[in-house]
Each structure stands twice: as C-alpha cells, then as structure tokens.
Amino acid sequence: xxxxxxxxxxxxxxxxxxxxxxxxxxxxxxxxxxxxxxxxxxxxxxxxxxxxxxxxxxxxxxxxxxxxxxxxxxxxxxxxxxxxxxxxxxxxxxxxxxxxxxxxxxxx
Numbered sequence: 001x002x003x004x005x006x007x008x009x010x011x012x013x014x015x016x017x018x019x020x021x022x023x024x025x026x027x028x029x030x031x032x033x034x035x036x037x038x039x040x041x042x043x044x045x046x047x048x049x050x051x052x053x054x055x056x057x058x059x060x061x062x063x064x065x066x067x068x069x070x071x072x073x074x075x076x077x078x079x080x081x082x083x084x085x086x087x088x089x090x091x092x093x094x095x096x097x098x099x100x101x102x103x104x105x106x107x108x
Contacts, residue, residue, distance in 0.1 A: 001029055003029065004029075005095045005098075007043065007087050007088040008085060009084065012079070024040065024090060025038055026040060038081045039077075040076065043071070045070055048073060053101070054074035058072065059094055064087075074104075
C-alpha cells in the first residue's frame with residue numbers, strides 16, 4: 001500500500017495524450033484497501049497560466065526529487081498501483097497545499 005503524498009512515475013491519461021510522467025498519489029489507504037488502482041494528480045513543469053486556486057507551485061520540488069520547478073494541477077487520473085515507480089515525496093507544506101486544492105475542487 002502506498003500512503004498518500006508520494007511522487008511516482010506513472011502513465012497518465014491526459015485530455016489529448018497518455019504520457020509517462022511524475023504524479024502525486026492521492027488515494028487514501030481505505031481506497032487502496034478496496035480498489036486495485038490509485039487516484040493520482042497531475043504534476044507538470046509548465047506553469048499554469050493563469051495560476052488558479054486549483055493549482056499549486058511546489059515550494060520544495062527538489063525535496064520531492066523532481067528535476068525542475070513543478071506545479072500540481074487539480075487534474076485527476078487513475079493508474080494501476082503495481083504500475084508506478086516511486087521517486088520522492090511531497091514536503092508537508094506542499095502536501096497540505098495539494099490537499100487544499102483538492103478540497104476547493106471537490107468538496108467545497
């Protein structure tokens with residue numbers, strides 16, 4: 001089981017193409033206990049224009065083992081849990097900001 005918050009490499013189905021890319025695992029342990037897949041969130045090096053309340057510029061992208069400045073976008077996908085390769089973990093402050101983006105997008 002993968003705890004929420006790590007950065008993994010996965011195949012992400014986008015609006016136009018599928019791309020192998022870094023993503024953040026969002027699926028809770030409860031979700032993973034009952035499903036074979038993971039809920040993942042998009043990470044991109046392209047700065048969203050404009051940056052919205054659903055986006056977050058990672059403050060500690062080097063700590064997450066990412067090669068360049070990176071942004072979380074509240075664009076969710078799914079992948080098989082066995083098909084990911086861990087590369088890093090979001091810092092506590094970046095993880096809190098991602099969770100805030102998610103709350104604004106799907107709960108509020």
